[in-house]
Amino acid sequence: MTIGTIICVDDQAEVRRLLGDVFRAKGSNVVGFDDGEDAISWLVGNEADLAVLDLDLGPNRRSGIEICRAMRARLPDLPIIILTGHGTIDDAVAAVKAGAVDFITKDPYLEDKLEISVEKVERILQHALDRKRLEEENRELRATNERLRKAAGRRWQIVGDSQPMRTVMMKIEKVAPLPRPVLVLGPRGTGKELVARAIHTLSPRASEPYVTINCAAVAESLLESELFGHEEGAFTGATKQKEGKFELADGGTLFLDEIGNMSLEFQAKILRVLEYQRFERVAGNESIQVNVRVIAATNADLKQAMADGKFRPDLYDRLAFEVITLPALAARIEDVPVLAVHFLSRFRQEVAGITVKEISAGALDRFAQYEYPGNVRELKNIVERAVYMAQGEVLSAADVDAALPPDAGAPAASGSMFADDPRLPLDERVDSYEAWLCRDALERTRFKQKEAAALLGITYDQFRQRYRKYGLGKD
Template sequence: MIGTIVCVDDQAEVRRLLGDVFRAKGGNVVSFDDGEDAIAWLDKNDADLVILDLDLGAGRRSGIEICRTVHGKLPELPIIILTGHGAIDDAVAAVKAGAVDFITKDPYLEDKLEISVDKVERMLKYAIDRKRLEDENRELRASNERLRKAAGRRWAIVGDSQLMHTVMTKIEKVAPVPRPVLVLGPRGTGKELVARAIHMMSPRASEPFITINCAAVTESLLESELFGHEEGAFTGATKQKEGKFELADGGTLFLDEIGNMSLEFQAKILRVLEYQRFERVAGSESIQVNVRVIAATNANLKEAMAAGKFRPDLYDRLAFEEIHLPSLAQRLEDVPVLATYFLARFRQDVAGITVKEISAEAFDRLAQYDYPGNVRELKNVVERAVYMAQGEVLRGSDIDTALPPEAQQAAVPGTNFGDDTRLPLDQRVEAFEAWLCKDALERTRFKQKEAAALLGISYDQFRQRYRKYGLGKD
């Protein structure tokens, strides 16, 4: 580790001594009797250590000045100063000029050198370790950043509608606040996506994001999944196991489908939320964690509370912030951006996809369906249409084949008076509405703006129905 040592001293015997000491340690020694020569050499060569005499003889720059020059040029290079008379002033001046150590030349010089070089070696090692750590940290931060960006793309929330803008603003605001969030909305509206986005945008982004579906298992299994268990806690518990709360320590735990837990179990969850403490099943040790909880459900918790099936205190605790995801039918204007996004993702994930763009006619067909399965269903429709289609442009007929059979009727509920008594009320109302719109179109010779005025609704509202009921087609 000792490497190349530059020794600068005007006394030949000191140079010889330094040379002997360092060569014995396996160093490569370059000696100068003049500071300027040493500086010139250092300009062209690498060194690991400089030993510099303070008094370089009359008519020459002092060692302190040489030290200052060398340190100015090579701030990382350690310099040890030698002097014949160990005065504290010299020591202070040398350190100010950038020296790392100071040794007096006396009969014990050799021993002192040994000690000082040891010291410098330790300092060098420390400096190298620190630099390596800094490099590693920088690399880690950069890779985290890259990961976050990649994850950001994968978990991007797409949508241009006002409703989705409101949702996104809420997500951004609540993400850094270490409190629970309750995400509500019908199936397939992106509840899990929102939970991940909140985690990704929080300071916990590089910590774990753990999910658990509370409705997928029995409650006793759920308990051991969430809190873990000790060995022998129940038949089959052959080893101690960490629960999801422990796995999520420092990060976020996503409790999905929390709507159907028993009141007793809800009380257990409440306790962990309150105190961030729990015991493993059959365990006595109290485990402390720091977990942010995001919960989701498509159940109506207000109704569940009114019916005595959901604890209001748990609701209050979870709903520090509530995010309601609107159904896709409430924001059909998001369909084109979502469809474009799903096409791009599908092209990335699946090789050999020919479709590159979606035709206007295909967009029109996509917007005429009301997607009871919401965004997930739209994604499926797009992917099905895209993988079946041939050519680079997705056509309307490709969408037709990808829509579920019932979509054909749902899109055009029949333009009658809504007098089919076999249908439920909402479909009869829609049929009647479709008939009214079609009638208005005919009366205005298919001028949509006038038809809207005739019905007393805005042009946008009319366009929405026009697309929904497929009135462009006959």
């Protein structure tokens, strides 16, 4: 490699000329000084790749070793060579301690020595460049790892290990790296925005903007301005130019929530932007090019909307590169306990003075007995309400009942006591108790036989035998 800029400091003009001729012949830019202080001042506003200093810069001046220390204090990565006409071993040791990479004696072989020393410096600079590149790569890797570590925490805050949620998370991981639209479907309160954010976080666009808009919350007369921006004077109140959501999300991801609420006319505008990544601001003439990944979501039945002529099939086809359908909470009721514990933990972090530290088994059972028409969002509200009103450190079933909606109904009768009949023979009494235990386990697990078997500590086959023996199907 060729060293870019070299500063040469020597009080003898003929030495500076010699150094300049040698280094310029190698393609370097040379800046000469007869005083070390001038060189230090020059380095304040300029950059150099190598400094060559004379050891003795004349009377009443700092020595080359002192100048070397001053330069290294400001520029610790600057390679420095020190020259001397009468060097000693002590001088050489002092120079190295001051930070010099080489110490050369001025003699008839100075030019050859400089050639060798400069080659050494070139190797040092190349190693420094390699080290800087590796450090930059390591910083990027650490940033990526930190991003992934945060994303992996609680699987991007998407909590649950049921089969429906494992399918959702598998789709998120698979589609995230691809620069294509994603359509997220599901009832209200199921976590559609969490899915959109997880896709963005795991994508190559993670460091770029993530912009959201709820299309149902903005009047359609204003939605065009919100999404595409407007020019000054575009309408009454438009006192200055405004960038829309598509511009703000350039390079990143735009999450369009409740896209099913748009009119057919506006759907056509969205389709055009998806296809061409280009649009104009309201009252604008300039065509604006963007690079935006769109993730859309709705709780509407888009298939039915298309059949009814209320949603454009071509827009659906454009959005549905991947469709992620979130299940209602009632369809993954086995996730309710872990969700309840998660919401308790978050609530304790967000609100000071919460006394509840854990949830009792009875309270978890009660949480699992409600249908949650509002899905995960409703469960979160019920957990927080129950925790807020509770008095002790352990949340009880009674605390949960107090927080449930009035029409939630009484808890299932699974907690009723076993009624033993001592008049029966022992084997019948044992069978009766075993049947009661199996039925109780079924009710606690909402008649999921594998979970009931696990609750009783027996295998699924063993439970199936008893299920058939005692006729334990739902009434």
